Amino acid sequence: MLRKIETVKTLMDAMPFIKEFRDEIVVIKYGGSAQSSPQLKAKFAQDIVLLHLVGVKVVIVHGGGNRISELLSDLNIPTEFIDGERVSTPEVMRVVEMVLSGEINKEIASLLNSHGAKAIGISGKDAHFLKAKPKDAQKFGLTGRVENVKADVIHNLLREGFIPVIAPIGADDEVGHPGYNINADLAASAIAAAIGACKVIFMTDTAGVLNNDKELFSTLTETQVNALKADGTIHGGMVPKVDSCLEAVDAGVHKAHIIDGRIEHAILLELFTSEGVGTQITL
Numbered sequence: 001m002l003r004k005i006e007t008v009k010t011l012m013d014a015m016p017f018i019k020e021f022r023d024e025i026v027v028i029k030y031g032g033s034a035q036s037s038p039q040l041k042a043k044f045a046q047d048i049v050l051l052h053l054v055g056v057k058v059v060i061v062h063g064g065g066n067r068i069s070e071l072l073s074d075l076n077i078p079t080e081f082i083d084g085e086r087v088s089t090p091e092v093m094r095v096v097e098m099v100l101s102g103e104i105n106k107e108i109a110s111l112l113n114s115h116g117a118k119a120i121g122i123s124g125k126d127a128h129f130l131k132a133k134p135k136d137a138q139k140f141g142l143t144g145r146v147e148n149v150k151a152d153v154i155h156n157l158l159r160e161g162f163i164p165v166i167a168p169i170g171a172d173d174e175v176g177h178p179g180y181n182i183n184a185d186l187a188a189s190a191i192a193a194a195i196g197a198c199k200v201i202f203m204t205d206t207a208g209v210l211n212n213d214k215e216l217f218s219t220l221t222e223t224q225v226n227a228l229k230a231d232g233t234i235h236g237g238m239v240p241k242v243d244s245c246l247e248a249v250d251a252g253v254h255k256a257h258i259i260d261g262r263i264e265h266a267i268l269l270e271l272f273t274s275e276g277v278g279t280q281i282t283l
Contacts, residue, residue, distance in 0.1 A: 034261030132170025144180025193251030203261035208279030
């Protein structure tokens with residue numbers, strides 16, 4: 001009986017957050033270990049289905065860099081990174097689209113559907129909803145940056161009760177253009193801003209933003225983030241993560257979150273508990 005009472009208490013504690021986020025849009029960038037571990041995949045799917053059932057409008061943007069690198073290696077196609085970003089030659093771009101749109105995107109949609117969701121997989125090429133331009137054609141080839149998001153495409157899917165699962169491939173109006181490889185964090189940030197999301201959540205393989213003693217910052221403002229970047233506390237791979245967060249909140253998203261995708265049910269813990277499990281970034 002005590003266990004049952006504790007279960008009810010947990011539900012009651014979550015109720016204010018469920019009320020707050022009902023009918024709101026939450027964009028989730030799905031990647032890292034959460035995307036590769038079978039156990040974490042199942043927990044992720046359960047989290048998304050529960051969010052959907054309590055009325056949260058979920059949009060998922062996914063990456064797939066490790067799988068892309070594996071297939072490029074198998075095909076003996078050379079790949080190069082500059083400043084942490086993949087150089088996307090036409091040969092590399094074919095594999096990027098094959099993996100992101102053809103493999104991972106449909107795998108995630110199928111996973112969610114098998115857990116009772118109503119998910120649909122799309123890429124930015126569909127309806128050309130994610131327009132892009134070269135980041136630096138001479139340096140990065142077909143690696144792109146988001147230029148425009150057709151928000152109505154996502155809103156129409158949400159209105160019909162779908163959970164959009166988005167592969168970050170950008171479209172170009174040129175006939176026959178192969179498209180652009182877009183960083184999934186930046187795509188999630190741009191999409192969240194364009195569709196009026198209240199939150200964007202980045203699932204990573206770290207606890208969040210840490211201080212020099214490896215302690216977690218639970219909340220940071222834009223001013224604090226910039227100071228921590230300037231003094232080197234935020235460095236390396238965390239810099240593009242926080243930059244994506246700042247881009248989102250600067251464009252109107254209420255809060256951006258960096259959470260540890262290696263923790264089971266990390267999304268629910270971040271959204272529906274007072275303490276959360278990661279770092280939230282605000283203006």
